[in-house]
Amino acid sequence: MRVGLYVTCLIDLMRPEIGFSVVKLIEAAGFEVVVPPAQTCCGQPAYNSGERRIARDLAEKLLREFEQFDYVVVPSGSCAGMIAVHYNDLFQDDPELMGRFGQLRVKVYELTDFLVNVAKIELPRGSFVGPVTYHDSCSGLRELGIKAQPRALLAQVGVEIAEMTGCEHCCGFGGTFALKYGNISTAIVDEKCENIRASGAETVVLGDLGCMLNIEGRLRRAGDSTTRVLHIAQVLAQDVRDV
Structure with missing residues (x-):
């Protein structure tokens, strides 16, 4: 298909x-x-x-x-x-x-x-070094019900998840919201970054690049050069053989 x-x-x-x-x-x-x-x-x-x-x-x-x-x-x-x-x-x-x-x-x-x-994919256990924490993006979670799916896939490849406080809270990006309301957006993403650090995970994984760029950008501007920010596809695909 x-x-x-x-x-x-x-x-x-x-x-x-x-x-x-x-x-x-x-x-x-x-x-x-x-x-x-x-x-x-x-x-x-x-x-x-x-x-x-x-x-x-x-x-x-x-x-x-x-x-x-x-x-x-x-x-x-x-x-x-x-x-x-x-x-x-x-x-x-x-x-x-x-x-x-x-x-x-x-x-x-x-x-x-x-x-x-749909695909009901069966992924091999991978070599990714965890644990990770997962950020639930607003649109995926609230409009499409994306919550259990990414966690199930990460479990398939053997990635441990250290859930952060407020994993369902906004990262502050919100598309044009971050441009219109910069101060509010910054306060929101600062809280998200603090929750990521408090989780103890060295990697935050998510499914929306807008959130990814906002979180990664704020971490770097705040002096955090080590916490990795990855799209879930990058984690899941690293041990999948090319077809």
């Missing part, structure tokens, strides 16, 4: 190695991965800023590019949430687009949800 991989802007521009790890995992589960080369933004920044026309144009573009696939996999809770939840709002005044979106919606999965509930 063919999986359309929606890479996301941040992975494409900032951490392409995460995208390669995602491809490795999906192919190891027995699926063909296709990355539409013309894909761009899902429209979330425009939507959050009240630019509905721009968000609608981007949503229609994504719909045209991905409706051909058996599944659409997104390695980001925020982008997956935008597509699966908020496109319904953007298309509500157009019955034809709503019909097409309805067919796409049931095929859209956040990466860990896809690996656990």
Whole structure:
């Protein structure tokens, strides 16, 4: 079966190695991965800023590019949430687009949800040195119910999780929120960084690159050069053989 991989802007521009790890995992589960080369933004920044026309144009573009696939996999809770939840709002005044979106919606999965509930992947126990602590991103958790899935996958590869206090609390990024309300965002991420340090883990793992860049950036600016901040795909794929 063919999986359309929606890479996301941040992975494409900032951490392409995460995208390669995602491809490795999906192919190891027995699926063909296709990355539409013309894909761009899902429209979330425009939507959050009240630019509905721009968000609608981007949503229609994504719909045209991905409706051909058996599944659409997104390695980001925020982008997956935008597509699966908020496109319904953007298309509500157009019955034809709503019909097409309805067919796409049931095929859209956040990466860990896809690996656990669709691919039912069985990963080898790996060589990753733990423990890690896990940050639950807001959109993945609250819009898509992503909570148990990443932890189940980490357990498969033998990674111990040291749960931090407030693992479900926001990291302060929130897309354009961090730009509009910098002081509040900084206070929130400072609390998150303190909880990471208090967990005793040397690595924080998560499933959304926006959160990853925000947390890593604040740790580094605060003088912490040792705590690793990794996307879950990087941890899961490191001992998976190339297909």
